[in-house]
Amino acid sequence: MERRRGLRAGVILLTSLLLSAYVQAQDTLRLTLDSCLRYAYEHSSVVELARLGEERAEVTLHSARWQLLPTVNASAGEYWSQSGDQSSQDFSMGVNASMTLIDGGGRWSHYKRSKLARQQSQLQAQQSRRTVGEEVAEAYLALLMEGERLAYQQHLLETCRRQEAEGRLRYEVGKIMESEYQLIEANLRQAEKERDNLELAIEEDRWRLQVLLGLSEEVAVDVEPLETIPEESMMPTMESVMDLALERQPEMKIAEVGVEIAKQGVRTARAVYFPTLSVSASSSFYGGQQGLVDALGRFINQGGLNSNIGLSVSIPILNYSSASAQMRQSKIDLRQAEVEREQKGREFRQWVKRMYVAAEQSLNDYRVSRQLEQAYGANYEVYRKRYDEGKVGIVEFLQQQDRYLSALNDYLQSKYAYVLNMKMLELIKTEP
Numbered sequence: 001m002e003r004r005r006g007l008r009a010g011v012i013l014l015t016s017l018l019l020s021a022y023v024q025a026q027d028t029l030r031l032t033l034d035s036c037l038r039y040a041y042e043h044s045s046v047v048e049l050a051r052l053g054e055e056r057a058e059v060t061l062h063s064a065r066w067q068l069l070p071t072v073n074a075s076a077g078e079y080w081s082q083s084g085d086q087s088s089q090d091f092s093m094g095v096n097a098s099m100t101l102i103d104g105g106g107r108w109s110h111y112k113r114s115k116l117a118r119q120q121s122q123l124q125a126q127q128s129r130r131t132v133g134e135e136v137a138e139a140y141l142a143l144l145m146e147g148e149r150l151a152y153q154q155h156l157l158e159t160c161r162r163q164e165a166e167g168r169l170r171y172e173v174g175k176i177m178e179s180e181y182q183l184i185e186a187n188l189r190q191a192e193k194e195r196d197n198l199e200l201a202i203e204e205d206r207w208r209l210q211v212l213l214g215l216s217e218e219v220a221v222d223v224e225p226l227e228t229i230p231e232e233s234m235m236p237t238m239e240s241v242m243d244l245a246l247e248r249q250p251e252m253k254i255a256e257v258g259v260e261i262a263k264q265g266v267r268t269a270r271a272v273y274f275p276t277l278s279v280s281a282s283s284s285f286y287g288g289q290q291g292l293v294d295a296l297g298r299f300i301n302q303g304g305l306n307s308n309i310g311l312s313v314s315i316p317i318l319n320y321s322s323a324s325a326q327m328r329q330s331k332i333d334l335r336q337a338e339v340e341r342e343q344k345g346r347e348f349r350q351w352v353k354r355m356y357v358a359a360e361q362s363l364n365d366y367r368v369s370r371q372l373e374q375a376y377g378a379n380y381e382v383y384r385k386r387y388d389e390g391k392v393g394i395v396e397f398l399q400q401q402d403r404y405l406s407a408l409n410d411y412l413q414s415k416y417a418y419v420l421n422m423k424m425l426e427l428i429k430t431e432p
Helices: 002-021 033-043 045-066 106-172 178-213 238-248 250-273 320-388 394-429
Strands: 027-031 071-083 086-102 219-223 276-293 299-314
Touching: 027 033, 033 045, 033 106, 033 178, 033 219, 045 106, 106 178, 106 219, 106 250, 106 394, 178 219, 178 394, 238 320, 238 394, 250 320, 320 394
Parallel strands: 027 219
Antiparallel strands: 071 086, 086 276, 276 299
């Protein structure tokens, strides 16, 4: 038992050293799981694209807001002309303004749709943060699990090398058969293959995490081992998870906003049936010389101030076919948005339940696999000693070793699956 405790402590240290060994030649960013998530929220390209969507929606809203206000234009000009002995110099300046007073609420509906679209883009940005968080947590924990498996595999490889050296001596002196030595040699090659495959898996997991964090190839990421495993008593109830998910996650809010946008679309389509009333006003000043002189030979200036104000009404008469089609289309869009909201609600609740069930199942797997790993580990130590003493053969010993390695692999997978699922529940309960 003391030997196995020492092995576990050594494995933890070796895991950290092995994970660091691959990135010594590069600039290294060492991160815990929480700091890794924070870094991803700030630098991930997925989150950045969502932020750009927010900015685009803000620009659209700003444009819709200005459409509610009057338009004002100013103009100025100066002209010269010569025709024979006659010459003229003219100039003008003016200001005109116009504003739509009544349009059936079309501009106001467009403004409200733009406002809702901005809210929707903000919610989608929150959704992207949670999605990135889930992917980063999965990649981070996969890297840790492969690192811990590699540490155990390195220890096993050293054992297999020692067994191969001892087996070769026994075979040379005739204490074991050739077939037994071949099994020992094949076991060593199997351990080397597993070591190489784990190293490749670590590189793949590390690269995946780099991409999720938006890191350049010159900067490598290194992960810190978990300080603690979530306590089994920390498992929340299904009801609390569901209530917090519905309150804080953006999926249902996005669907609700989609329905409101569709309702504004119906109001916009209905606006084309109503008259449009606009008011306009302008004022201009004209001045110039037409080549005319007075009795003293001085040029005569001509000019004046012109002002006008007016109302205009536009009444749709023969546009009802297009308007009717637009109205029907907007009502279909509204019904579609309502159906999608209902479907999204069912899917979201089902997703939360599935995540919760996965967390409970992983907890059960973790409890059982932990006990099995300890039992098979103790049994393996017994057979290892008996094999060293020559009391059991190589076939029986390798069978026990394979059983222990299988139990160890199940334990590590269930352990990190449990940690990942608990982290997923935490992300579900937390506002992105």
